[in-house]
Amino acid sequence: MVKTTLKENSLKVIKELKKLGNSIEARELCANLKMEYEVLMTQAIFELQQEKFADYSEKQVTELKAEAELKEYVKNGLPERQLFNFLKENNYKEIIIDEFKALADLEPKIFFIGLSNMKKNRWVVESKAVDVPTIYIYDENGPQSEIEKLVEKFKSKSSIILEELPKKLQDQVKILLKRKLIQKHAYTSRVISLTKTGKSLDISKIELKGEEIARISSDMISDGSWKDNILKLKPFEVENAGPRLNAGKLHPMTILMNRIREIFLSMGFTEIKGPLVELAFYNFDSLYQPQDHPSRELHDTFYLSNPAKGKLPEKKYIKNVCETHENGGKSGSKGWRYKWDEEISKKTLLRTHTTATTIRRLSKVIKDKDTLPLKVFSIDRVFRNESVDRTHLAEFIQVEGIVIGENVNLCQLRGILTEFYQKMGFPKIITRPGFFPYTEPSMEIAVLSKEFGWIEMGGSGIFRPEVTYPWGIEEPLRVLAWGQGFERQAMQTLERKDIRDLYRSPLSWLRNVKYTKGGS
Numbered sequence: 001m002v003k004t005t006l007k008e009n010s011l012k013v014i015k016e017l018k019k020l021g022n023s024i025e026a027r028e029l030c031a032n033l034k035m036e037y038e039v040l041m042t043q044a045i046f047e048l049q050q051e052k053f054a055d056y057s058e059k060q061v062t063e064l065k066a067e068a069e070l071k072e073y074v075k076n077g078l079p080e081r082q083l084f085n086f087l088k089e090n091n092y093k094e095i096i097i098d099e100f101k102a103l104a105d106l107e108p109k110i111f112f113i114g115l116s117n118m119k120k121n122r123w124v125v126e127s128k129a130v131d132v133p134t135i136y137i138y139d140e141n142g143p144q145s146e147i148e149k150l151v152e153k154f155k156s157k158s159s160i161i162l163e164e165l166p167k168k169l170q171d172q173v174k175i176l177l178k179r180k181l182i183q184k185h186a187y188t189s190r191v192i193s194l195t196k197t198g199k200s201l202d203i204s205k206i207e208l209k210g211e212e213i214a215r216i217s218s219d220m221i222s223d224g225s226w227k228d229n230i231l232k233l234k235p236f237e238v239e240n241a242g243p244r245l246n247a248g249k250l251h252p253m254t255i256l257m258n259r260i261r262e263i264f265l266s267m268g269f270t271e272i273k274g275p276l277v278e279l280a281f282y283n284f285d286s287l288y289q290p291q292d293h294p295s296r297e298l299h300d301t302f303y304l305s306n307p308a309k310g311k312l313p314e315k316k317y318i319k320n321v322c323e324t325h326e327n328g329g330k331s332g333s334k335g336w337r338y339k340w341d342e343e344i345s346k347k348t349l350l351r352t353h354t355t356a357t358t359i360r361r362l363s364k365v366i367k368d369k370d371t372l373p374l375k376v377f378s379i380d381r382v383f384r385n386e387s388v389d390r391t392h393l394a395e396f397i398q399v400e401g402i403v404i405g406e407n408v409n410l411c412q413l414r415g416i417l418t419e420f421y422q423k424m425g426f427p428k429i430i431t432r433p434g435f436f437p438y439t440e441p442s443m444e445i446a447v448l449s450k451e452f453g454w455i456e457m458g459g460s461g462i463f464r465p466e467v468t469y470p471w472g473i474e475e476p477l478r479v480l481a482w483g484q485g486f487e488r489q490a491m492q493t494l495e496r497k498d499i500r501d502l503y504r505s506p507l508s509w510l511r512n513v514k515y516t517k518g519g520s
């Protein structure tokens with residue numbers, strides 16, 4: 001059998017652990033052995049861990065230290081107890097407050113703290129009915145209050161651990177802190193215990209390890225002494241893991257966005273980009289959203305004040321959009337039948353959806369004689385005036401795609417969506433009737449996730465003639481469109497419960513997140 005050897009400090013530690021027969025907090029162990037904390041952890045425990053004789057667990061704890069004033073209260077009782085004892089010892093059933101104050105041997109401030117706590121504890125009551133404020137004993141027993149129970153914990157120790165207190169007493173800690181009777185400080189507590197092997201180890205068989213040389217110095221080489229020490233050289237531990245390197249890498253959100261880009265590209269789409277600052281004209285009017293549509297209102301949309309207005313496209317397109325709203329124009333629709341106001345459409349805003357960018361692209365198709373069918377997508381930032389919480393952001397990303405072609409139909413849209421979401425790792429999609437002012441028919445899309453069941457992804461549909469005709473896209477040309485939020489899906493793929501984490505980027509998450517291709 002291989003004999004066990006340990007260095008002196010490790011031997012001391014294991015002997016102590018055996019003697020205790022129990023786990024022990026590292027600092028306490030240091031005190032017992034008069035060993036420095038660093039030496040204990042980096043030498044002794046390190047070696048015992050390597051040998052698998054001992055191990056430790058870490059947790060964050062909050063230490064509460066008694067101040068001198070509290071120590072005195074531990075001895076004599078809190079002011080309320082001192083006052084109550086005084087009343088009882090002197091057989092007072094009632095006493096005028098001023099008299100009480102004169103008789104009690106306490107500073108005025110402390111006297112009033114004590115008095116108010118006596119009342120709070122219902123040991124005494126104050127009468128408001130008499131001219132001179134008087135207090136009466138209400139409960140002869142003066143039962144121990146929660147805060148007294150907490151103070152009692154300091155009887156045997158001058159510091160205690162917050163996390164080890166029962167919940168009820170933890171709530172009292174705030175009061176002691178406020179009264180400046182304790183100080184708190186947080187540290188990492190390491191609790192050391194023997195492993196199974198360590199427990200069954202026979203200490204008498206352990207030998208003291210001789211001096212070890214970790215590194216041959218240049219002196220040892222020049223004076224040749226390395227030859228005499230060759231047997232003392234510390235062997236390499238080849239099986240130990242090396243230190244963890246936290247190398248720079250792409251943010252998981254970037255990786256995920258690139259994956260979506262790849263999917264679109266693999267399906268023959270090209271990416272489009274558009275301005276963050278948009279005109280109401282592209283964000284709303286061109287999408288056949290009437291000018292009094294509720295989503296245009298300030299609570300949803302961030303409007304700009306400088307410049308408050310922007311430049312519209314060529315006159316004929318403005319006229320087309322205007323006519324569509326007022327009477328349907330060439331689209332065959334009756335329109336919304338109200339007076340359309342060009343000035344409102346000039347307003348600048350932060351785009352509320354990437355469909356504004358889609359429309360910009362669509363508006364050029366006929367003018368530029370683009371080759372059809374045309375398939376484009378966008379992954380980009382949008383803004384809405386929402387209050388931020390664990391499921392909402394005021395700026396977020398939308399993923400959106402369109403297909404422009406002759407006689408394209410709903411069946412093809414469903415086919416494209418199925419393929420798209422399949423590639424994203426969702427084998428099944430469900431489409432339900434939906435509503436958007438700019439598509440008809442419209443479909444809501446939900447996908448099946450192994451973990452969460454059906455999850456809502458976004459909307460889709462065929463752009464209404466009211467949207468496409470102003471730009472010369474006319475039957476048999478049609479436009480299939482769909483869009484979804486990006487963050488909800490990212491939360492699932494990247495396993496974050498709080499949407500804000502995706503941008504706050506907690507380091508522990510960034511370092512550990514495992515991102516695998518495919519699957520959600």
Ligand code: PHE
Nearest residue numbers: 353355459460461481482483
């Ligand atoms: N723009 C819609 C949204 O913001 C999504 C959508 C895009 C719906 C395209 C239909 C067609 O939710």
